[in-house]
């Protein structure tokens with residue numbers, strides 16, 4: 347009976363983890379495992395405990411073996427790797443590997459990728475935020491089957507007790523004494539009560555566990571926005587609840603004090619006017635002594651804005667908070683400073699026959715390069731690399747790109763209804779702060795507290811900022827569901843931040 351309940355519990359307590367972006371749970375990362383450049387996609391599991399599907403494409407054909415292991419991103423659990431499992435190499439495509447891993451716990455995890463090949467061995471750590479997003483209902487057929495099994499077991503238990511009392515110490519072959527019949531009836535009734543009580547207790551246990559699991563379900567935390575009389579944006583958030591490493595422990599509660607710098611800022615704030623997605627701002631509020639975040643607003647037109655606020659917790663867990671801002675009138679604002687940037691443009695197109703080209707005011711352009719000709723439609727759920735090229739006004743590759751907050755480019759990908767928001771980079775969907783923490787946990791790298799030095803080799807990037815940035819930008823991503831998306835791509839050129847945008851219909 348206990349085992350039955352355990353099975354019932356496992357089935358009932360299923361949940362769906364989600365990553366820190368909004369509505370875009372899969373993890374995409376392009377990075378170097380030693381000498382090998384890998385494109386890693388992690389499809390987070392449907393359940394926790396559950397199976398993560400991992401797809402790895404090696405850029406070169408000299409990788410002979412890939413092994414993968416799940417572990418914690420930070421803390422003692424990040425130091426003791428479990429025995430890794432081999433990823434299967436595709437027979438048709440020797441550069442493609444696929445594997446699966448059990449994720450047994452919530453929280454800030456990593457998938458450690460170990461590549462072996464002609465140039466020795468290399469390691470890459472891929473951060474995975476594992477949280478429950480919802481509970482899956484039990485399938486009706488499974489519920490009926492389990493109920494029938496429960497009935498059979500319950501009846502069997504009663505009949506075993508009755509049989510034991512009736513025939514327990516009767517000599518084989520001899521008839522059952524008539525006087526026992528009453529005792530048999532009594533025993534059967536008692537056994538029925540005991541079995542019913544066990545079932546009732548099991549039901550209580552079941553519901554208590556379901557409630558506890560429900561308390562771990564993660565949805566993007568809300569952030570409150572208000573405009574102060576002097577035109578500043580004030581952002582406040584309640585504590586952020588993140589399920590802890592062990593599903594049976596209470597959730598961790600984190601406030602704005604437990605954050606780490608990501609791209610030199612504690613918060614990356616995105617304001618996107620909806621429904622047209624026709625005004626976009628990428629700002630960096632400062633944390634005030636009162637625990638809120640404050641931002642001087644630039645000149646912003648009136649309208650309804652969706653707020654997406656990215657922060658990274660000290661565990662390396664990335665969080666996107668969501669909120670709304672209604673501006674009844676335009677804000678005169680202050681000129682943009684520092685890394686703040688934005689753009690106003692036309693509304694997102696309902697038909698995307700727009701040319702994959704964006705013209706900047708000086709005549710230079712950003713081109714979305716689609717490899718296949720004719721261009722293949724974009725499909726949901728397919729990992730891809732988005733390529734963009736920046737040209738100068740004469741059409742030549744631009745030579746004036748600089749790192750923008752340590753990156754060749756920053757991209758915000760927004761679905762037309764705001765249900766998907768992803769802040770991605772040429773390294774993928776993982777925030778740089780989480781990525782650095784993950785690489786610092788690798789053997790041989792320092793895992794001292796505090797931000798790790800940027801591992802440019804693992805980031806698959808030339809040394810920055812001394813070097814110029816190549817005008818060809820590639821960003822790994824996979825659209826999570828069909829729909830209309832706007833891609834805001836930001837680069838820095840000769841000290842100036844430029845924002846281009848492209849619309850994409852995803853099938």
Ligand SMILES: [Cu+2]
Nearest residue numbers: 756757769771
């Ligand atoms: Cu960014």
